[in-house]
Amino acid sequence: MSATPEVTKRSPTRFSIRIIKLGISILYFVRNRFYCLLFPNRTGTCVVLYYHNVPSPYRKRFEQQMRIVADKKAAIDITRIDDLPANTHSIALTFDDALESFAENAVPVLVRLRIPATVFAVADAFGCNPGWGEGYYFPKERVMSSAQLGSLPYSINVGSHTLTHPYLTALSWEAAGEEIKFSRERLEALLHRPITLFSFPHGDFNDSTVRQCQEAGYEHVFTTEPVLVSGGRAQFVVGRVSTDPWDWLLEFYLKIAGAYCWQPYTQAVVRNIRARFSGKKTLRGA
Ligand SMILES: [Zn+2]
Numbered sequence: 001m002s003a004t005p006e007v008t009k010r011s012p013t014r015f016s017i018r019i020i021k022l023g024i025s026i027l028y029f030v031r032n033r034f035y036c037l038l039f040p041n042r043t044g045t046c047v048v049l050y051y052h053n054v055p056s057p058y059r060k061r062f063e064q065q066m067r068i069v070a071d072k073k074a075a076i077d078i079t080r081i082d083d084l085p086a087n088t089h090s091i092a093l094t095f096d097d098a099l100e101s102f103a104e105n106a107v108p109v110l111v112r113l114r115i116p117a118t119v120f121a122v123a124d125a126f127g128c129n130p131g132w133g134e135g136y137y138f139p140k141e142r143v144m145s146s147a148q149l150g151s152l153p154y155s156i157n158v159g160s161h162t163l164t165h166p167y168l169t170a171l172s173w174e175a176a177g178e179e180i181k182f183s184r185e186r187l188e189a190l191l192h193r194p195i196t197l198f199s200f201p202h203g204d205f206n207d208s209t210v211r212q213c214q215e216a217g218y219e220h221v222f223t224t225e226p227v228l229v230s231g232g233r234a235q236f237v238v239g240r241v242s243t244d245p246w247d248w249l250l251e252f253y254l255k256i257a258g259a260y261c262w263q264p265y266t267q268a269v270v271r272n273i274r275a276r277f278s279g280k281k282t283l284r285g286a
Contacts, residue, residue, distance in 0.1 A: 003136040004055060005246055021260070022251060029259035044084030046076065046229040047258040048092045048222065050199070050240040053099050053137050054106040058245035063109045065245065065252050069093075070113040072256070077116040078157060078197065081220070081234040091256050093117040094222060094240060096161055096199055097130055098144045099137070103152070111153055120161035120199040120222070121149055123183040123190075132165045132201070146190055159197030159222075160184050167204045176209055181216045197222065199240075210237055228261040239264070 036042065054062050069075050069091055076090045084090060093110075095102045098121035110117050122130075126146040130137060149158065162168070162179040163186070171179065180198065187195045196219040200209070203224030213221045213236075220238050227239025241255050254260060 002242070002244055002246075004053060004138055006055075006057075007135065007138060018251075021263075022248075022254070024262060025251075025254045025259040028262040029254055029257055032257075032259065040087075042087060043231045044086050044088045044090065045258060046081050046084055046090040046092055046234075047256060047261070048078065048081070048094060048229060048238060048240040049243040049255065050094045050096055050222070050224065051102075051106070051243055051245070052096050052133070053101045053141055054095075054245050055101050055138055055141070056105055059105040059109070062106060062245040064249070065243075065247070066109050066113050066115055068249075068252065069115060069256065074256075075115045078118045078220075081229050081238065083233075084229070084231070089258065094159075094199065095119045096201075097122060097133065097165070098149060098158075098161070099130065100142045100144050100148070101138075103144050103148050107152065107156060111155065114155070116155050116157070118157040118159055118197060119149075119152070120159045120197070121187060122161045122163065122165045122201075123186040124163040125165065130165070150191060157197070158187060158191060158193070158195065159199060160187055160195050160218075161199050162201055165201040167202055168200060168209045169204050169206050173208065173212075177212050177216075180209070180212050180218075184216060184218070196220070200224070205237075225267070226261050226263045228258045 074089060074091045076092055078092045078094065081092060093115065095106065095117060098119050102119060122143060125143045128143050130141060130143050160183040163183045164179065166179060168176045168179060184195045198213050198218045199222040205223060210221060220234065220236060222238050222240055224242060225239040226241040229238060241260050243255055
């Protein structure tokens with residue numbers, strides 16, 4: 001997730017990092033194309049994108065991105081990641097925080113272009129100002145009301161994003177369990193449909209919170225680590241690629257192709273270097 005351009009100062013450092021990531025992704029894309037030529041028979045893959053807000057000034061840009069997805073005829077409902085056909089590459093869309101700008105600017109586009117999507121809702125924050133997104137969202141951005149969430153079209157799947165959007169690993173085991181379990185129960189009672197998917201606020205998770213999600217009955221949990229889904233049945237923990245309506249078109253093309261999925265390799269290297277210098281063992285996602 002990157003901050004809405006209007007609410008953050010331009011930073012040469014941030015711009016340089018963006019260019020470096022773009023350059024590496026181009027190289028990774030070329031490497032993947034060669035790999036496909038060498039090994040034409042391969043398992044199905046899926047890139048799961050995650051958005052947050054879609055502010056009104058960026059509705060057209062978002063629509064442009066969705067037209068690219070629609071033209072590729074590769075968009076799938078997230079529940080199909082367990083059954084990816086061989087030799088195909090699919091795209092699944094998710095939206096965290098269930099914001100009003102998603103309902104007002106993204107949903108009409110998704111419905112018109114017949115693209116399925118999943119929104120992850122914070123079950124105790126309906127109609128609230130999303131304080132956790134301060135510095136990222138327009139100040140007027142709000143979380144959808146429960147009535148708005150309930151009136152979303154059926155092509156929009158709903159998952160849980162906890163009760164209050166905390167850093168789960170900073171909570172006690174009991175408190176984290178309540179956020180995970182009760183948010184599911186509250187959304188099911190509100191929507192009268194099963195809630196089987198969960199995404200970690202702030203991308204913050206560890207082995208303990210993953211286990212608690214399994215015990216709470218979720219079928220998949222979603223992180224912010226850009227990992228491609230590959231093979232017949234997806235892992236319980238599914239990675240996603242951060243995407244925004246203000247992404248450059250080249251960035252967007254590379255993201256939907258899975259070319260930003262090199263980042264976990266470098267993150268693992270950085271974690272190992274840090275662990276070596278600090279002398280501590282690293283935790284996944286901490
Ligand atoms: Zn969130």
